[in-house]
Amino acid sequence: MEANHESSKTKRETRVAKMFQRNLEGRLKAAEPAEGGTSKHAMGVPLACSLCAGQSRSGVHTPRKGGLQQVFVPVVDKNQVPLMPTKPSRARRWIKEDKATPFWKKGVFCVRLNVEPSSRKTEPVVVGIDPGSKKEGFSVKSRAHTYLNLEADAVTWVKEHVKQRRQMRKARRFRKTPCRANRSNRSIGGIPPSTKARWGWKLRICRWLKKLYPITHFVVENIKAWTKRGKRKWNKNFSPLEVGKQWFYRELNRLGHVITKQGFETKEIRGRLNLPKDHWIDAWCLAYSQVGGALPDNRNILGITPLRFHRRQLHALQPSKGGIRRPYGGTISLGFKRGSWVKHPKWSLCYVGGFLKDRLSLHSLVDGKRLTQSAKPEDCKFLTYSSWRVRLLPTLSRGVSAAQI
Structure with a gap:
């Protein structure tokens, strides 16, 4: 029974991916992308939760039956200062009247105003962050609307890469190669590379969102390590998690006010609203705890996965x-x-x-x-x-x- 459920789930995900790819390829003929959004028909990223099946001549996507409709469009002024998001219809009208220029920012369709905005008044916009070991949830929300839901794959491969690099370095010492003296630990603030990569990935996403929306607060679920009394070795292994978390909070404070919530508080909010368990829903509940409002009016989920780069690998494992x-x-x-x-x-x-x-x-x-x-x-x-x-x-x-x- 469980195997059949997993099989049907995989088939549905495959159908959605194929439909999304077909819609995306059809839109390529209608809009020529450009880096940095300088072109009026800028397009370069398959934003899943913000695209729809059709596209107008102005470069803004118009909803069609069965398409993926963009609910809200981020807006920035001439100096790239984020303003309150707008509706696609209004953004389409701005572009048609040459009052705004469309562009893409890491997968999100945005508009940049060419004229002075009629009002710079903004409402509190909050980002809920649900950290996890494999998946992480982000939700951008104000009291009135839910602007964006994200589910990110965590960075999990750094530890094995560092281990492999150490083994290759030891193997090179047995060959006739120049030998250098051992260097001291150069980790920043005593944070291991794997921990720094995990929390740094969350910080990159927050900085990206800060450029799109007038974010005022970040609400983070405060994860804690399970300790044992009198077990020094057990407790010591979790110290990098605490160090990385505190570093993340300090850096995040530069972007906005940081509020932490415990896991049981997130569960209480989710149960009170009768919502199912999911990463993006937990992130939405965290943002909801700060600004309130109604249930999410934007249920689309954008999945993001960091790419893996081998920046400098001098020797392959097996020489030719x-x-x-x-x-x-x-x-x-x-x-x-x-x-x-x-x-x-x-x-x-x-x-x-x-x-x-x-x-x-x-x-x-x-x-x-x-x-x-x-x-x-x-x-x-x-x-x-x-x-x-x-x-x-x-x-x-x-x-x-x-x-x-």
């Missing part, structure tokens, strides 16, 4: 014959920065991975799978750069029914 080692690592592939979104005549919208000789490797923006290893650089049109990929997460296939929210 003759002692000649191929270069590995780096972030540039034949003039393209890895992670760049490009438009290819055959594979449509995708992002750049590695390269082999004079050919590029292209990957899908939906699931990250490699599409080809033989793409010519001259066939790829650069759109924009991003260090993560985005896709639509279907709500109904995640055990959350429309009636529950």
Whole structure:
């Protein structure tokens, strides 16, 4: 029974991903993207929760039956100062009247005003953050509306990468290579690399959201390590979590006022509103505890996954014959920065991975799978750069029914 449920869940997710990819490829002909949003028809990111099936000539997406409708459009002024989001219809009218310019910001469709706004009055906008070991939830909300729901994949691979790097360094000491003296621990503030990467990823998302919305508060679920009395070794292993958390709070205080909530408080709010358990719902409940309001009017979920880069790997694990080692690592592939979104005549919208000789490797923006290893650089049109990929997460296939929210 459980296996059948998982199989049907996977099939639904696959159908949604295919539908999203077809709609996305159809929109590429209607809008030419540009980096930084300088073009009037800027488009470069498959924002799942903000796109819809059709697109007008002005570059703003118009809803069609069965499409993915954008509920709210972030607005910034000439100096990139975020204002209150607006409705797609109003943004469409602004662009048509040349009062605003459309652009994309890490996957979110936005507009930049070309004229002085009629009002700079803003309401309190809160971001709820639900940390997790594998998945993390973010929700941007004011009292009146829910602007954006995110579910991010946590950074979980740094610990194994550091371990592998240490093993390769030890192996090189047995070969005839120059030897350097051991260096002291260069970790910032005593935070291990894996812990710093986990909390740094959350901070990157918060800084990205701060550029889109006039955020005033961040409400974070305060996770705590389970300690044991008299067990020094057990308790010591959790100290990096506390150190990383406090570092995150200090950095987040520079962006806005930070409020912490305990896990049982989040559960109490979720139970009072009769909402199911999910990362983005917990994040929404945290934001709700600060500003209140009605149930979420935006139920779309944007999933984001950080890309993995081998920035500098001097030696491969297995040397080739003759002692000649191929270069590995780096972030540039034949003039393209890895992670760049490009438009290819055959594979449509995708992002750049590695390269082999004079050919590029292209990957899908939906699931990250490699599409080809033989793409010519001259066939790829650069759109924009991003260090993560985005896709639509279907709500109904995640055990959350429309009636529950």
